Amino acid sequence: MIEEKRKSQTAADQSNLPLTRWNNVSSAQQVTRPTSLSSLGYVNLEELSHYPWYVGELDRVRAEQLIKGLPMGTFLVRFSRARSQYAISISYFNERYEVKHLKVEMGDNRFYLDTDLYFASLVELVNHYEDHNLRQSFRALDTTLKIPVKAIITGFAIALHDFEATAPNMVSFRRNDLVIILSKKDSERGWWRGMVNGRMGYFPCSYVIEKEDFG
Numbered sequence: 001m002i003e004e005k006r007k008s009q010t011a012a013d014q015s016n017l018p019l020t021r022w023n024n025v026s027s028a029q030q031v032t033r034p035t036s037l038s039s040l041g042y043v044n045l046e047e048l049s050h051y052p053w054y055v056g057e058l059d060r061v062r063a064e065q066l067i068k069g070l071p072m073g074t075f076l077v078r079f080s081r082a083r084s085q086y087a088i089s090i091s092y093f094n095e096r097y098e099v100k101h102l103k104v105e106m107g108d109n110r111f112y113l114d115t116d117l118y119f120a121s122l123v124e125l126v127n128h129y130e131d132h133n134l135r136q137s138f139r140a141l142d143t144t145l146k147i148p149v150k151a152i153i154t155g156f157a158i159a160l161h162d163f164e165a166t167a168p169n170m171v172s173f174r175r176n177d178l179v180i181i182l183s184k185k186d187s188e189r190g191w192w193r194g195m196v197n198g199r200m201g202y203f204p205c206s207y208v209i210e211k212e213d214f215g
Contacts, residue, residue, distance in 0.1 A: 048122065051077075051148070052148035053145070055077070055078050055150075057080075059080065062178070063099065063101070065197070072092055073092075074148075074149060075149065077104075087104060090102070094140075104122065130145045131144065152182065154181040156181060157178075158208060159208050171194065171203055179194050179196055
């Protein structure tokens with residue numbers, strides 16, 4: 001008798017639960033909306049590493065250093081350890097070059113930037129916005145994901161010494177500055193072409209040491 005009362009009470013409690021906005025969607029399509037991937041960490045990291053837009057763990061400051069000043073629509077996908085979630089950083093020009101950061105949210109193993117569009121994987125999300133203007137989700141961002149960062153950037157280096165440009169086609173830097181390598185085609189002459197803090201130009205390759213990762 002006690003057990004029957006418990007079952008009856010449970011059924012009554014469940015019938016009084018509030019309805020959610022997802023009640024008109026099948027259970028297979030229902031999506032919860034956590035704000036981060038803290039319980040998941042990297043998702044399919046090995047599968048992402050070979051994509052020309054994925055750079056692994058990177059904070060927003062370093063992301064801005066990497067792509068600010070590159071052609072509009074140049075983008076990267078990174079994992080933010082501070083927020084425990086993926087983010088897209090994209091170079092954008094609106095009177096001046098800047099970098100926009102878009103948080104990739106996740107719920108029930110689906111990825112989204114906009115609550116009207118859900119994707120089964122991070123790759124599918126990126127593929128969609130390579131073909132569709134981000135303006136459909138972000139009114140002030142009139143571009144697609146155009147150029148994956150690795151299609152432009154050859155590598156990265158840290159400055160070992162200060163270098164002062166002596167010609168307009170050179171770029172100055174200070175010791176420990178991050179130097180983005182754009183081209184090595186003049187290596188035999190001892191020069192590489194790169195970018196430092198949004199400024200592009202040639203610099204002596206002996207003044208820097210290459211890094212193996214993007215961080």
